[in-house]
Amino acid sequence: MVQNAEKTSFITLEDVGKSYLQPNGQTISIIENINCKLQVGEIIALLGPSGSGKSTLMRMIAGLIPPSSGKVKYYNRQLMGLNPGVAIVFQNFALYPWLTVLENVELGLKAKGEPKDVRMQKALRMIDVIGLDGFENAYPKELSGGMRQRVGFARALAVEPELLCMDEPFSALDVLTAENLRFELLDLWIERRIPTKSILIVTHGIEEAVTLADRVIVLGRNPGRIRADLPIKLPHYRDRKSPEFQALVDQVYKILTNPDLPDLSTQANLANATTEDKATASQPKYQSLPHVRIGSVAGLLELLEGRQEKDIYRIAQELLLEVDDLLPIVEASKVLELVVVTEGDIQLAAIGEKFVKSSIDERKDMISSLLQRNIRLVQQICQLLQAKRNRRISEELVLDILENYFTTKEAQRQLRTAVDWGRYAELFSYDEPSGEIFIEDNSNESDEPQ
Ligand SMILES: Nc1ncnc2c1ncn2[C@@H]1O[C@H](COP(=O)(O)OP(=O)(O)OP(=O)(O)O)[C@@H](O)[C@H]1O
Numbered sequence: 485m486v487q488n489a490e491k492t493s494f495i496t497l498e499d500v501g502k503s504y505l506q507p508n509g510q511t512i513s514i515i516e517n518i519n520c521k522l523q524v525g526e527i528i529a530l531l532g533p534s535g536s537g538k539s540t541l542m543r544m545i546a547g548l549i550p551p552s553s554g555k556v557k558y559y560n561r562q563l564m565g566l567n568p569g570v571a572i573v574f575q576n577f578a579l580y581p582w583l584t585v586l587e588n589v590e591l592g593l594k595a596k597g598e599p600k601d602v603r604m605q606k607a608l609r610m611i612d613v614i615g616l617d618g619f620e621n622a623y624p625k626e627l628s629g630g631m632r633q634r635v636g637f638a639r640a641l642a643v644e645p646e647l648l649c650m651d652e653p654f655s656a657l658d659v660l661t662a663e664n665l666r667f668e669l670l671d672l673w674i675e676r677r678i679p680t681k682s683i684l685i686v687t688h689g690i691e692e693a694v695t696l697a698d699r700v701i702v703l704g705r706n707p708g709r710i711r712a713d714l715p716i717k718l719p720h721y722r723d724r725k726s727p728e729f730q731a732l733v734d735q736v737y738k739i740l741t742n743p744d745l746p747d748l749s750t751q752a753n754l755a756n757a758t759t760e761d762k763a764t765a766s767q768p769k770y771q772s773l774p775h776v777r778i779g780s781v782a783g784l785l786e787l788l789e790g791r792q793e794k795d796i797y798r799i800a801q802e803l804l805l806e807v808d809d810l811l812p813i814v815e816a817s818k819v820l821e822l823v824v825v826t827e828g829d830i831q832l833a834a835i836g837e838k839f840v841k842s843s844i845d846e847r848k849d850m851i852s853s854l855l856q857r858n859i860r861l862v863q864q865i866c867q868l869l870q871a872k873r874n875r876r877i878s879e880e881l882v883l884d885i886l887e888n889y890f891t892t893k894e895a896q897r898q899l900r901t902a903v904d905w906g907r908y909a910e911l912f913s914y915d916e917p918s919g920e921i922f923i924e925d926n927s928n929e930s931d932e933p934q
Contacts, residue, residue, distance in 0.1 A: 493521035494569065494646060494681070495545060499554035501707075502540050508887050514540055515708035518554070520701065522647065527673065527683045529693035529700045531736065533811065535772075535894060537708025538686040542649050545684065546570040571645035575652040577632045579624040585611065585635050586620040592643040610642040613677055615668065630661035637669070644679040651686045667721075670696060674720055688808045690736045694729060695722055702739050706772050706890075712739045730797070737797045738828035740811060770860050770889050771819055773901045774812035778851055778908040782839070784813045785822060785832060789840045794829040820854045852909035861886070861902040862911065865921060869912055875923040879903075879914075882921070 500518040503511045515537040522528060522545070530538045543549045544556055547567035556563045571592060579588050589607040598606070611620055614634045624632055633653060640648055654662035672678045687693050693700045697716050704711040714735065722729050793799055800810045814830060817823040822836035832840070839850055855862040864885070868877045879899060886895035903914045903921060912923050 492524045494524055494559055495522040496557040500551045500556060501553040503552045506887050506892055510888050512891050513707040518710060522682055524681045526698045527696050529697035530686045531693045531700055532703030533705050536703040536705040538703055539651055542651055542686050546572055546649055569646035570649055571640035571643050573636045573640045573650040573653045575656055577636045579632060579635055581624050584621050584623055585616060588635050589638045589642050592639055596643060606642050610638040614638040629657050630665060633657060641678050646681045648680040648683045690733050690807050694732050700736060734797050734828055741796055741814060741825050741828055773898055774815040775897055775901050776812045776816045778905055780813045781817050784817055785836050785840050788832050794831050796828050796830050819858060821858055848909055852911055855905055855909055862906050866911060869923050876920050879919040879921055
């Protein structure tokens with residue numbers, strides 16, 4: 485179906501952006517300048533690191549939230565509310581516990597105003613297609629996770645959407661159930677047993693994207709933007725061990741591990757990016773710190789010591805690590821300049837080599853200088869502490885600054901990470917109950933009661 489389908493675009497995104505007003509009155513841009521067309525006959529995977537705006541983009545396509553700038557068009561008409569051609573399958577199933585399977589599946593049809601007999605007929609058909617036959621009168625709590633997600637699929641498909649949107653539909657399921665459901669869905673799509681023209685799947689999984697999709701759109705972060713739009717031309721069903729499959733996974737890894745590239749919306753652009761482009765790409769005031777512990781960074785460096793294999797994807801495979809587990813650690817090692825990452829390969833930098841051979845105290849000293857040299861937020865905290873006579877600052881002061889650049893939630897996570905790293909390096913301490921960051925006063929006998 486996919487190969488022969490007529491390539492008609494039915495959803496178009498024109499310069500789409502989304503921003504939110506922060507509690508401090510600042511506006512934060514989540515997504516900027518998204519231009520793309522969704523075509524009939526495609527499975528499209530939306531891939532990107534956490535916080536790159538995948539769900540936000542999907543919600544705008546579905547018309548659940550409006551863009552702050554630009555347009556989402558459905559057949560050349562700007563969306564002004566819910567997209568009539570879209571149904572969504574959510575990560576956590578989003579079923580009504582007090583309704584039976586049949587009633588849950590009928591919900592969307594009811595909202596569309598279908599008469600009772602048509603509702604029942606369409607719902608029963610989809611229940612059958614999706615493998616829930618015999619469970620029509622069961623309640624969600626009586627079903628396993630996999631069965632509940634089948635209800636989610638049946639409910640979305642019963643309304644015969646042109647675009648089936650799925651927001652990490654398999655991530656709440658165990659590995660085996662997820663794999664079964666993934667392939668059953670692919671079967672239904674290939675055999676044209678589901679009434680949908682295209683599928684958009686939001687995922688963190690590179691392998692999942694390359695297994696299912698005809699096109700992988702890779703989003704970058706801060707703000708979310710399209711970094712690559714890759715066609716996946718391998719016929720279904722794909723052999724994950726084949727060199728072609730692995731080359732594609734590798735290619736996506738390379739894109740994800742090169743976070744400093746300027747906005748690039750196509751593979752061609754990516755290939756054409758010059759070193760100069762990369763150098764002149766605007767640097768944000770604060771890097772986005774990956775949320776990992778220094779201990780994990782140390783663990784990765786130790787693994788890299790004396791290792792022949794440099795390819796990040798193969799290292800992840802060898803260690804049975806998911807991309808989401810490994811990439812933030814790679815990113816943290818990279819911002820600290822302990823490793824060098826080029827084209828999906830990673831190796832210890834000279835300082836990284838030295839780090840792995842050092843004692844705990846030496847490592848702390850090294851991290852301390854690396855943080856002060858490379859991490860803007862840690863530099864900022866240290867400067868603020870030095871400026872205060874009592875060497876104490878409230879975390880709220882830092883959060884207020886950060887909220888000019890990150891969402892409230894992300895500002896908190898950034899601060900937490902910077903504080904963890906600073907504490908590891910013994911640059912400063914943190915008092916949880918008062919929310920104060922401070923430098924220990926080593927001559928504090930005078931603070932003791934006399
Ligand atoms: N209603 C909102 N108000 C403020 N910020 C929001 C809102 N919704 C999302 N965000 C922020 O927008 C950014 C993108 O969120 P989104 O959930 O779209 O990313 P994602 O790529 O789907 O992330 P994940 O993979 O972790 O689910 C995040 O920083 C998030 O905190």
